[in-house]
Amino acid sequence: xxxxxxxxxxxxxxxxxxxxxxxxxxxxxxxxxxxxxxxxxxxxxxxxxxxxxxxxxxxxxxxxxxxxxxxxxxxxxxxxxxxxxxxxxxxxxxxxxxxxxxxxxxxxxxxxxxxxxxxxxxxxxxxxxxxxxxxxxxxxxxxxxxxxxxxxxxxxxxxxxxxxx
Numbered sequence: 001x002x003x004x005x006x007x008x009x010x011x012x013x014x015x016x017x018x019x020x021x022x023x024x025x026x027x028x029x030x031x032x033x034x035x036x037x038x039x040x041x042x043x044x045x046x047x048x049x050x051x052x053x054x055x056x057x058x059x060x061x062x063x064x065x066x067x068x069x070x071x072x073x074x075x076x077x078x079x080x081x082x083x084x085x086x087x088x089x090x091x092x093x094x095x096x097x098x099x100x101x102x103x104x105x106x107x108x109x110x111x112x113x114x115x116x117x118x119x120x121x122x123x124x125x126x127x128x129x130x131x132x133x134x135x136x137x138x139x140x141x142x143x144x145x146x147x148x149x150x151x152x153x154x155x156x157x158x159x160x161x162x163x164x165x
Contacts, residue, residue: 010077011092011112011126013163017080020115024071027064035061074113088139090160092126096134097159101142110163111135130155 042054097108109122124131133145144154
């Protein structure tokens, strides 16, 4: 079974980690300063109740500060680029192929942080309903989980191999 800490870990490739870290530095530096300058300039215009530029800049500031907190948390919990063992056990960092019980069609996805971009693979979070249900399962296991629509689904793990990018 999964340890409590594993569910809080965000698995990222080195490339994704570097990209998110660069975004964080950009937000904390130039972008944050530009918004502060816009707020200051709008404040100098006078009446803040009727000042659309001031309110827009404050709203943008809130979004940027929220994204900064999200990135800091994600990067703090990140497990970077360590390829999991190739033992057929589903864990973050694995490329997982599954099929719904009773169906012959298979689907493949990467179990990791949604911030990992891969044009050929969907990325599911280990915290998603499917992701959390299959962590720790082995090839051949049938696992049930509750879909967001409330329907109970069962999937069979067909393959689980380390993601190599």
